[in-house]
Amino acid sequence: MKSNAVFNHVLSRTASQYAVNEAEYAAAALFPVFNAAVNAARFPVWLKDNLLTVPIIKARAPGAPYERTDMVLDEDTYATYDYGIELPLDDRQKAIYASAFEADKGKVQRGTRILMLNKERRAYQLATGGSVPSSSPVTKWDAEDSDPIGDVKAVVEVIHDNCGMNPNIGIIPRDVFNVLTEHPKITEKFKYTRGGNVTAEILAAILGLDRIVVAGAVQNAAAEGQAISVSKLWGDSVVLAYSNATMDLESPTFGRTFAWAGYTGAKSGEIAVMSYREENPPATIHQLKHDVQEKIAAAACGYHLSNVLAA
Numbered sequence: 001m002k003s004n005a006v007f008n009h010v011l012s013r014t015a016s017q018y019a020v021n022e023a024e025y026a027a028a029a030l031f032p033v034f035n036a037a038v039n040a041a042r043f044p045v046w047l048k049d050n051l052l053t054v055p056i057i058k059a060r061a062p063g064a065p066y067e068r069t070d071m072v073l074d075e076d077t078y079a080t081y082d083y084g085i086e087l088p089l090d091d092r093q094k095a096i097y098a099s100a101f102e103a104d105k106g107k108v109q110r111g112t113r114i115l116m117l118n119k120e121r122r123a124y125q126l127a128t129g130g131s132v133p134s135s136s137p138v139t140k141w142d143a144e145d146s147d148p149i150g151d152v153k154a155v156v157e158v159i160h161d162n163c164g165m166n167p168n169i170g171i172i173p174r175d176v177f178n179v180l181t182e183h184p185k186i187t188e189k190f191k192y193t194r195g196g197n198v199t200a201e202i203l204a205a206i207l208g209l210d211r212i213v214v215a216g217a218v219q220n221a222a223a224e225g226q227a228i229s230v231s232k233l234w235g236d237s238v239v240l241a242y243s244n245a246t247m248d249l250e251s252p253t254f255g256r257t258f259a260w261a262g263y264t265g266a267k268s269g270e271i272a273v274m275s276y277r278e279e280n281p282p283a284t285i286h287q288l289k290h291d292v293q294e295k296i297a298a299a300a301c302g303y304h305l306s307n308v309l310a311a
Contacts, residue, residue, distance in 0.1 A: 024216035027123035032245035040079035140310035162300035168210040173234040241302035
């Protein structure tokens, strides 16, 4: 028989830290967490009108009230879904570990990875979906006469004109990143600064971005029951975006993760861990609650470069 599940503060913090530090996952960069007070609501969507339509303010006359103005906002709705899972840790399995906490921690991290890969899939579908401006380079980046720096600069200008902000995040899949680090136009800029390899930080500086996430999430593309076929989730899709983790819903940002933890006891983060006992079989059950929905908050703040490689 189950005992009541108890919110596990330590393991919830472990799960949140592990999720944030998953370096090859792009979802956290594109869809920062907004801790929502309710699991469903309307939220403001930033419009290009906010950039272009600025009222002309007249000087206030003595005794007259100030003019009032507000932002031009559209709205959308979110409704979070509980993507929770449970992972049992059998007492006999746990006894192998010198530290019981390390056994619990490992199980929770495995569960977190499952949740984060699922979130990555949802983030990919949104970021490369039809609502986001998109094009494909005429000359693919693995061709000798290609110009990835020029292509990225052109996209930066599109995003700046659309939302008034420069993109600060670049999502570049591993295969594309490996091509760019050997691209003559990249290495030409790099060789006069310092030696060594072109890192993500150096590539970001060359492309004029604050950060590049080298997206490396892999998945099994085969149907259930078939031989495993490993595929890279992001393929050769590059996404540039202005992403802002502010809690101000009226500020422009490409996307948000609306996270609701109202029934778990968690105060922050997007994963809550509840733990309870079972005696037949004897085990500790770690229940990971992930009650979220990822949403595009300002499509104008992003751009999808599709099929950037020929091979």
